[in-house]
Amino acid sequence: MSGIAERLRRVAGTLPAGVALVAVSKFHPSEAIAEAYDAGQRRFGESRVQELTAKASVLPADIEWHFIGHLQTNKVRQLLGVPNLALIESVDSERLLECIDSEAARTGRTARVLLQVHVAAEDTKFGFLPAEFIDYFKGRRFEHLKATHICGIMGMATNTDDEARVAADFAAISSLRRQALEAAPDLRGFDTVSMGMSHDYPLAIAQGATLVRVGTAIFGDRGY
Numbered sequence: 001m002s003g004i005a006e007r008l009r010r011v012a013g014t015l016p017a018g019v020a021l022v023a024v025s026k027f028h029p030s031e032a033i034a035e036a037y038d039a040g041q042r043r044f045g046e047s048r049v050q051e052l053t054a055k056a057s058v059l060p061a062d063i064e065w066h067f068i069g070h071l072q073t074n075k076v077r078q079l080l081g082v083p084n085l086a087l088i089e090s091v092d093s094e095r096l097l098e099c100i101d102s103e104a105a106r107t108g109r110t111a112r113v114l115l116q117v118h119v120a121a122e123d124t125k126f127g128f129l130p131a132e133f134i135d136y137f138k139g140r141r142f143e144h145l146k147a148t149h150i151c152g153i154m155g156m157a158t159n160t161d162d163e164a165r166v167a168a169d170f171a172a173i174s175s176l177r178r179q180a181l182e183a184a185p186d187l188r189g190f191d192t193v194s195m196g197m198s199h200d201y202p203l204a205i206a207q208g209a210t211l212v213r214v215g216t217a218i219f220g221d222r223g224y
């Protein structure tokens, strides 16, 4: 017994209605995912295209895969080729968004994405700066997308024990989604707020998360 099913139930049991769980399985083997799957989990998150593709090819087809890592444009084609790819959460630049849109249009699919924003103090993290994010919607640059549905926003809080800082970062992410909607009130299905990881997801939920991405609290430590 690895305890995955039990930890999954514990985490899932703390989520209020309206908050969905992405079980972040990166760096864990397919067997671990199968255990969570057997306990009822269907939504899994991976951060590398190669790894997601390999796992998707051996695991059940009704898994909804979420991509949550930095995506290089030269991997977009391979990622969009995964039939049960549900959501690319980590679209961190307009250039990447354009690349995803052309590839989706070329293959006659619709890509579902979140735009990743950068609000945390760390300067190593990818994402739209708040002003860039708002400008994108004010400028209505989403209007020419042919095959991409922007479903909402994704972000991370500063990695710190200072809960007030973490809560403020999550509040900023939630607020950016509302500001985008004010700038473009006709946006449809722009509902998802993906924020919160193992150590901070309760704070994220308190600030309006609708999707939390939890790895370690379910699968244990990653061996890297």
Ligand SMILES: *Cc1c(COP(=O)(O)O)cnc(C)c1O
Binding pocket: 024, 026, 047, 068, 069, 196, 197, 198, 199, 213, 214, 215, 216, 217
């Ligand atoms: C790894 C990862 C997570 C999960 O982190 P845990 O601390 O293991 O819960 C969530 N979001 C992103 C973007 C990640 O890369």
